[in-house]
Amino acid sequence: MKRLLCGALAFCFLLPFVLLLAGCGKEQQKEVLRVYNWEDYISEPTQNSDGTSENDYVDLVAEFEKEYGVTVEYSTFGTNENMYNELKINPGAYDLVCPSDYMIMKMISEDMVEPFTDDFLQNSTYMRYASPYIKELFEEKGWTKYAVAYMWGTMGYVYNPELSDTVEEDLSSWTGLWQEKYASVATIKDSVRDSYFLGVAAVYRDELMQLKKEYETGKLDRQTYNEKVTEVMNRTDEATIEATKDALLQLKENLYGFEVDSGKQDMVVGRISINFAWSGDAVYTMDDAEPYFNEETGKEEPGIYLNYIVPEECSNIWFDGWVMPKGANVELAQKFIDFLSRPENAVANMNYIGYTSAIAGDAVFTEMTDWYSEGEEGDLDEEGNPLVPYDLNYFFDGTSDGEYEDGTYFIYVSAESAKRQISAQYPTEEVLARSAIMQHFDDATNAIVNEMWEEVKGLPIPVWAYVVIAVIAAGIVVIALSYVYKGKRSEPKPKKGYRRETN
Amino acid sequence: MQSLHFSRKQLCIPYALFLLLFVIIPMLLILFYAFTETVDGTIRFSFANFIGFFTSTAKLSTLLMSFTVAIISTAACLLIAYPVAYILARSKFRRKNVLLMIFILPMWINFVLRITALRELLDLIGLLGSQNYLNTIIGMVYDFLPFMILPLYTTLEKLDESYLEAAADLGGSKFTVFTKVTFPLSLPGVISGVTMVFMPSMTNYVVSDTLSNFNITILGKLIDQYFTAYDNWHMGSMISIILLVIIFLTMLATGGFKDGDREARGANLW
Numbered sequence: 001m002k003r004l005l006c007g008a009l010a011f012c013f014l015l016p017f018v019l020l021l022a023g024c025g026k027e028q029q030k031e032v033l034r035v036y037n038w039e040d041y042i043s044e045p046t047q048n049s050d051g052t053s054e055n056d057y058v059d060l061v062a063e064f065e066k067e068y069g070v071t072v073e074y075s076t077f078g079t080n081e082n083m084y085n086e087l088k089i090n091p092g093a094y095d096l097v098c099p100s101d102y103m104i105m106k107m108i109s110e111d112m113v114e115p116f117t118d119d120f121l122q123n124s125t126y127m128r129y130a131s132p133y134i135k136e137l138f139e140e141k142g143w144t145k146y147a148v149a150y151m152w153g154t155m156g157y158v159y160n161p162e163l164s165d166t167v168e169e170d171l172s173s174w175t176g177l178w179q180e181k182y183a184s185v186a187t188i189k190d191s192v193r194d195s196y197f198l199g200v201a202a203v204y205r206d207e208l209m210q211l212k213k214e215y216e217t218g219k220l221d222r223q224t225y226n227e228k229v230t231e232v233m234n235r236t237d238e239a240t241i242e243a244t245k246d247a248l249l250q251l252k253e254n255l256y257g258f259e260v261d262s263g264k265q266d267m268v269v270g271r272i273s274i275n276f277a278w279s280g281d282a283v284y285t286m287d288d289a290e291p292y293f294n295e296e297t298g299k300e301e302p303g304i305y306l307n308y309i310v311p312e313e314c315s316n317i318w319f320d321g322w323v324m325p326k327g328a329n330v331e332l333a334q335k336f337i338d339f340l341s342r343p344e345n346a347v348a349n350m351n352y353i354g355y356t357s358a359i360a361g362d363a364v365f366t367e368m369t370d371w372y373s374e375g376e377e378g379d380l381d382e383e384g385n386p387l388v389p390y391d392l393n394y395f396f397d398g399t400s401d402g403e404y405e406d407g408t409y410f411i412y413v414s415a416e417s418a419k420r421q422i423s424a425q426y427p428t429e430e431v432l433a434r435s436a437i438m439q440h441f442d443d444a445t446n447a448i449v450n451e452m453w454e455e456v457k458g459l460p461i462p463v464w465a466y467v468v469i470a471v472i473a474a475g476i477v478v479i480a481l482s483y484v485y486k487g488k489r490s491e492p493k494p495k496k497g498y499r500r501e502t503n
Numbered sequence: 504m505q506s507l508h509f510s511r512k513q514l515c516i517p518y519a520l521f522l523l524l525f526v527i528i529p530m531l532l533i534l535f536y537a538f539t540e541t542v543d544g545t546i547r548f549s550f551a552n553f554i555g556f557f558t559s560t561a562k563l564s565t566l567l568m569s570f571t572v573a574i575i576s577t578a579a580c581l582l583i584a585y586p587v588a589y590i591l592a593r594s595k596f597r598r599k600n601v602l603l604m605i606f607i608l609p610m611w612i613n614f615v616l617r618i619t620a621l622r623e624l625l626d627l628i629g630l631l632g633s634q635n636y637l638n639t640i641i642g643m644v645y646d647f648l649p650f651m652i653l654p655l656y657t658t659l660e661k662l663d664e665s666y667l668e669a670a671a672d673l674g675g676s677k678f679t680v681f682t683k684v685t686f687p688l689s690l691p692g693v694i695s696g697v698t699m700v701f702m703p704s705m706t707n708y709v710v711s712d713t714l715s716n717f718n719i720t721i722l723g724k725l726i727d728q729y730f731t732a733y734d735n736w737h738m739g740s741m742i743s744i745i746l747l748v749i750i751f752l753t754m755l756a757t758g759g760f761k762d763g764d765r766e767a768r769g770a771n772l773w
Contacts, residue, residue, distance in 0.1 A: 081734040184632055190717045192732065256632045257716020271626060450733045454561035457720045461564050462636065465571040472574055 031070045033332045035061075036083060036097040038320065039076040041151075043345075043352035058348040064339050070332060087112065092327035096336060100320050102193070102440035104147045107323060109440070114324040115145045116334065125338040129346075129361040131395045133432070134319075141437070143321075148337055149358035151349075152319035153279030154427045154435055155194065156310040158286065160273040161419075167274075168419075174201040174311045177274065178247075183254050186274035187266065190258035192453040197233065197316050197438060198276060199244035199251075204232050208313040212434065222433050229314045230436035236445045241452050248456045258457075264288065267306065278318065280355030282308045282424040287354070305416075308424040310431045317427075317435035319358065343399075356425050360399035365392070365409060372422045373411050381414035388415055390422055394429045536740035552741035562725065562742070569721040572636075572711070573704035576643035580651040580700045581693065583644065588655035588692075589685075592662070603656060607649045618642055618713050625714065635715035642710035643700075650699040658692030659685075702750050722746055 043060045045053040053059075061072050075094075077083040080103040087094065087107075099107065107113050121127065126148050127135070134152065138144045157171050163185065170176035177186050177198075188195055201208065208229065215225040256272050263275040268289045277285065291303035324333045339345060343361030350357050350367070357364065372390070379387050389410040396409040413422060427435065441449060540549040556562050587606065591599055609617060625631040625638055662685065670680045706723030722742060729739030 079731050082731055257718050451559060451561060458561045458565045461567060468571050468574060469567060
């Protein structure tokens with residue numbers, strides 16, 4: 001019996017390897033595309049524990065393989081820096097990677113990426129359907145030749161509007177988080193770049209508000225305004241870093257904590273009420289927290305409606321985009337980008353990831369209308385107030401295949417809903433005017449900013465910690481001294497009447 | 504067919520290879536990274552990381568914090584584990600292995616899962632978010648308690664009862680017997696347990712991150728940051744080396760390298 005059991009166990013352990021070997025043999029010589037992407041960043045069906053997959057999300061990679069008769073080797077990374085190191089160690093190991101904005105800048109500046117072909121720049125599906133806003137932005141920054149956008153968004157606060165009467169007003173400034181009344185209800189990102197941004201925004205609040213005023217009164221045009229905000233937000237001089245450190249240390253005392261990924265869940269269960277979040281995560285959080293109708297039980301499940309706000313001073317516009325590392329299979333990589341740029345595939349990705357695709361087009365707008373529209377122009381919401389138009393023309397104009405006309409890209413929503421998912425999914429033009437791209441810092445600056453962040457994370461040390469260390473140190477000294485003392489003490493003299501044993 | 508015969512030397516080859524591949528080469532690599540720096544894409548020898556560590560307020564305070572957390576966790580573990588191990592070892596219960604297993608059982612569950620569960624539990628009690636230091640220490644103690652119980656149990660179990668009887672015969676009270684006989688004889692177990700708990704408590708940042716909401720930074724976290732977030736393997740390696748030296752010194756101080764008597768060797772299994 002025992003032997004049988006051992007045999008069965010051994011079989012179970014070996015089975016995967018045997019299957020793997022068998023699988024290798026069958027593989028035909030197909031062209032291979034090696035894609036390196038973020039975890040959970042492409043539509044794929046949910047895997048069941050028994051190895052089968054659900055029929056819930058489109059398997060984009062498999063569809064691409066089928067359509068073009070190629071093999072895709074798909075692997076994932078967790079941070080930009082990991083990805084970068086992997087590329088440095090293994091040059092030429094990937095055909096297509098998906099870093100964030102600042103890492104793309106760094107890679108372009110280090111001449112690590114292949115340019116797109118002229119044909120791609122003129123006739124590709126990406127160029128046809130990518131949002132005019134995104135294309136303009138890339139053109140302006142000079143990245144068009146090397147990178148295409150995949151997902152994009154802003155940064156802001158997700159908050160529970162019932163937290164206090166003035167919460168919306170308070171959080172219309174980044175400094176709202178510093179207020180004592182929001183002690184222990186908010187989290188920010190445990191990431192140096194995002195938190196540095198938040199600190200700088202708080203430090204230069206007055207200057208930013210002055211710029212905004214000048215823009216609103218017409219003294220500054222949109223582009224100059226945006227450039228000035230970008231300059232302020234990318235300051236890394238000594239005084240800025242010092243002031244930011246103080247601001248963040250002050251903030252730390254007021255926070256519930258930092259988070260990497262737990263912020264979403266903590267918001268949903270109500271453990272915290274304000275979260276400094278990327279817009280994509282904000283959509284996810286709001287979706288998850290909402291009351292919803294449970295089809296299985298036929299009951300309305302309770303929940304909370306959360307809001308998203310981009311404070312008045314500025315925001316950070318971020319994006320992740322595809323670049324082809326040197327030595328890539330350019331032809332096939334471009335085909336993959338084009339495949340992902342079909343509006344229906346962009347919809348599939350948005351459904352799965354929850355972030356906003358850089359692709360516009362009819363299918364995307366139809367889906368958005370489906371998600372968010374609450375009626376037509378002139379309709380009333382539940383409380384009898386007219387619906388407000390949410391203007392998406394800046395994003396969709398010129399990408400239609402005939403279903404929609406330019407200038408008609410409005411989604412009608414209630415005033416309340418305009419503060420929720422849709423505002424995170426697509427920022428308004430007004431928000432974009434004050435949204436800065438965070439540059440990539442050079443190595444020396446990076447080191448100083450990181451050191452600043454370490455201090456924010458590592459300080460202050462509570463007094464009792466010093467006490468513990470002092471007690472331990474004293475203990476060690478006492479023990480050491482006692483050893484020394486013992487060593488010096490001579491052999492005790494025999495007591496009277498005690499006779500030494502002698503042979 | 505000639506029968507296969509391996510000499511002792513030949514049998515050592517796989518182990519030597521293993522040591523070379525997974526111990527010596529990685530250590531050399533860490534040393535190499537620790538004492539070099541990358542400037543404009545070229546790597547060169549430098550003490551910059553070493554000096555950088557000892558001149559940085561942030562890193563020194565992290566070191567201090569790690570020390571404090573580790574010392575308190577170890578002391579708490581010892582205070583909890585000793586009575587448990589003592590009772591288990593001395594009990595007349597026929598199946599005390601079952602009892603012991605109950606204490607070890609949590610080790611069979613993935614520890615990230617346990618810590619996540621603990622986070623929910625602490626939230627329920629109301630400690631999460633307000634008592635960051637306490638939570639971290641609770642987490643460390645919860646996580647490393649079995650590592651303290653096991654060596655203590657092993658030494659106490661093997662303790663020759665005739666020593667205790669002799670001590671009692673000579674008029675020692677229960678307390679005296681414990682302080683003069685039992686405890687000194689169980690010291691190898693204590694030292695072994697302390698080493699097993701103290702070292703990982705300085706670096707197990709999953710616990711501090713999860714339970715303090717990233718408010719407490721310990722050395723392990725710092726190393727992780729340098730490798731994954733700051734893209735600076737040199738400083739990361741230097742911190743690892745410094746940690747290594749600290750652990751080495753602790754081992755030296757507690758006599759962990761001595762080829763001890765039988766009891767000590769038995770306890771050092773863990």
